[in-house]
Amino acid sequence: xxxRYIDEILSKYNEPSGKLLxxxxxxxxxxxxxxxxxxxxxxxxxxVSFSQIYSIATFYSFFNLQPxxxxxxxxxxxxxxxxxxxxxxxxxxxxxxxVGVDESTEDGKFFLTTEDKHFSVNTARCFGCCSMAPVIRIxxxxxxxxxxxxxxKILKEYGWDxx
Amino acid sequence: MSDxxxxxxxxxxxxxxxxxxxxxxxxxxxxxxPALCYEESLKPYGxxxxxxxxxxxxxxxxxxxxxxxxxxEGLSVATNTDEIKRHRKVLFELYLSQxxxxxxxxxxxxxxxxxxxxxxxxxxxxxxxxSKCVLCGLCVRTCNEIMGAGVINFIGRGHNTKINTPYxxxxxxxxxxxxxxxxxxxxxxxxxxxxxxxxxxxxxxTEVELKKCTVxxxxxAPEKLDxxxxxxxxxxxxxxxxxxxxxxxxKKYAAKKHTLIMEGEAEKYAK
Ligand code: SF4
Ligand code: FES
Ligand code: FES
Numbered sequence: 001x002x003x004r005y006i007d008e009i010l011s012k013y014n015e016p017s018g019k020l021l022x023x024x025x026x027x028x029x030x031x032x033x034x035x036x037x038x039x040x041x042x043x044x045x046x047x048v049s050f051s052q053i054y055s056i057a058t059f060y061s062f063f064n065l066q067p068x069x070x071x072x073x074x075x076x077x078x079x080x081x082x083x084x085x086x087x088x089x090x091x092x093x094x095x096x097x098x099v100g101v102d103e104s105t106e107d108g109k110f111f112l113t114t115e116d117k118h119f120s121v122n123t124a125r126c127f128g129c130c131s132m133a134p135v136i137r138i139x140x141x142x143x144x145x146x147x148x149x150x151x152x153k154i155l156k157e158y159g160w161d162x163x
Numbered sequence: 164m165s166d167x168x169x170x171x172x173x174x175x176x177x178x179x180x181x182x183x184x185x186x187x188x189x190x191x192x193x194x195x196x197p198a199l200c201y202e203e204s205l206k207p208y209g210x211x212x213x214x215x216x217x218x219x220x221x222x223x224x225x226x227x228x229x230x231x232x233x234x235x236e237g238l239s240v241a242t243n244t245d246e247i248k249r250h251r252k253v254l255f256e257l258y259l260s261q262x263x264x265x266x267x268x269x270x271x272x273x274x275x276x277x278x279x280x281x282x283x284x285x286x287x288x289x290x291x292x293x294s295k296c297v298l299c300g301l302c303v304r305t306c307n308e309i310m311g312a313g314v315i316n317f318i319g320r321g322h323n324t325k326i327n328t329p330y331x332x333x334x335x336x337x338x339x340x341x342x343x344x345x346x347x348x349x350x351x352x353x354x355x356x357x358x359x360x361x362x363x364x365x366x367x368x369t370e371v372e373l374k375k376c377t378v379x380x381x382x383x384a385p386e387k388l389d390x391x392x393x394x395x396x397x398x399x400x401x402x403x404x405x406x407x408x409x410x411x412x413x414k415k416y417a418a419k420k421h422t423l424i425m426e427g428e429a430e431k432y433a434k
Contacts, residue, residue: 036330049313049336054329058319 003041005030016046020056024063032072033064061124069113069120071158073138078126080133085148089134092148093121096155118159171220171239179234186214186229189242196242197251197271199258199348200299201230205308211299213254215247216240226250248275256280258297265295265349291327291365295351298324302343302352312338315366328367337363339371339385361385376409378416383409 009026013019023046027038034057043050057063064072075081075090094100097119099112113120127135132144136154143154152160166181172194179188184207189196199211207230216229220239226246232238241247255272260282262268272278287294300317303326307313314337318325328334339361344352353364356373359382363369373382374389384393393406402420405413 039329049307049316050329051313051316051334052307055316055318059317 003038006038006041006045010042010045017048020046020048020053021060024053024057028063032068033066035067061122064111064120064122066111066113067117068111069117071119071139073119073121073136074124074127075121076125076127076133076135076137077123078130078133080126080130081135084133086134088148089136089146089151090121090123092151093136093155096151096160097121119155168234168236168238170234170237172216173241173243174239179238181235182233184230185216185232185234185238185240188234189229194242196229197275198230199297200301202301202305202346205301205304207231208300208304211254211297213251215250216242217244217247251275252277256282259284261285262295262297262349262351264293265297265351267349268295268297291353291367292325292351293353295349296326297349297351298326299348301346301348302326305342305346310338310340310342312336312340314338314369315343327365328369331367333367333369334363337366337369337371338388338391339363339369339373340388356382358382374407376412377407378412379409381409 006027009023009030010016012026013023016023020042023042024034027042028034031038039053039057040050042048043053057065073093075086075093077086077090081089094112097112097114099114099121111120111122124137127137127142129135129142129144132142134144134146136143136146138154138158146154168179168181169176170179170185170188171177172185172189172192177188177192179185184201186196186198186201186207187203188194196214196216198214200208201211201214209228209231212228214229215226216232217226218224218232218238218240220237221232221235229240229242232240252275255268255275255277257280258268259272259277259280263284263286285294290296298317303316306315314334315326315328318327318329318331328337341354343366344350344354351365355362355364359373359375361371361373363371371385371387374384374386375381376383405416408416
């Protein structure tokens with residue numbers, strides 16, 4: 001693994017041990033996920049234990065710990081969205097993409113990627129636009145008032161072509 | 164530093180050091196306050212909420228955790244009001260559900276009159292902590308703050324929070340010191356010694372090599388732990404022989420040596 005880009009990121013922070021979240025965010029922006037090697041490398045470089053860094057990375061649903069598909073679909077499971085049918089939305093997204101239901105990894109993170117690595121699905125807790133519930137986010141775009149029957153149309157924008 | 168102040172627990176007066184946690188004073192004087200996440204040698208953490216007291220006189224009146232309550236002159240608390248009992252009951256019910264296999268929790272709850280829980284029992288399959296962990300964080304803090312090893316930490320959050328090594332993989336920084344097991348209030352952690360190997364079963368089966376006593380041949384301490392802290396005491400005597408002896412042999416050796424010194428025959432042991 002080429003770690004030069006991590007060195008570059010670290011050099012932007014003058015006191016790296018206190019800027020861990022920013023560093024992890026930058027790495028994720030570049031690689032789309034946080035690899036074990038990257039976390040280990042950061043730990044060695046800034047002198048924060050590997051277990052601490054892993055703890056932080058698993059705490060925030062924002063961080064991906066597995067390689068991700070080209071497009072990331074986050075289904076909001078916050079209170080407002082939950083009440084307005086987020087569970088059904090999630091089930092339907094999973095169904096349309098043909099990914100398994102209720103698989104979550106041992107670290108408690110929920111993450112599914114289609115076989116062709118085109119889409120990844122995860123869940124989030126409130127995007128802060130509850131008035132538009134239920135909400136999903138695809139990459140950087142927010143979709144509000146989502147209805148199940150709209151899902152195929154939305155997914156098609158991102159190259160979904162099944163059925 | 165050691166300013167003395169008077170504090171009152173259930174209207175009885177006690178001497179305290181200004182700023183120390185009230186829970187310390189209670190423990191010193193055998194006033195009963197339940198607690199799971201406090202350990203004198205670590206910074207107060209306030210996680211388990213069991214050590215609730217009701218502040219009657221002090222900067223901020225009302226319920227608060229006594230492990231994070233600093234003593235000041237005239238501080239007065241009650242430890243057993245109906246309100247506290249009510250909260251405690253719910254807390255114990257939650258702990259009974261979180262750690263359904265822990266006898267320690269069952270005993271503790273029973274002492275406070277709680278024998279069952281309204282909440283679903285959280286039996287976890289393949290849980291390395293045997294469904295006994297209450298997430299008090301004592302093992303994590305001891306491993307990080309006292310041992311400086313940083314082997315384990317919280318993983319995930321909320322209902323799914325676990326304690327283990329990163330990626331649930333065996334650790335290359337574990338010293339095998341067993342401090343985590345010593346501090347755990349629920350006896351959740353499993354560690355086994357098999358001849359020259361210590362197996363940290365709870366921590367993803369991390370294996371640590373043990374060191375052999377050169378005198379009696381017993382395996383007595385992890386190599387890595389010895390390398391890290393051993394020199395702190397072996398060399399007080401500036402006697403390299405002590406370096407590879409188990410505590411018992413060390414004791415015998417030291418006693419013998421000192422007797423000979425007194426008898427003026429130290430050179431027999433000098434070599
Ligand atoms: S394993 Fe024991 S010490 Fe560690 S958090 Fe769980 S209950 Fe506390
Ligand atoms: S709960 Fe979904 S956006 Fe707030
Ligand atoms: S001992 Fe005070 S909150 Fe746990």
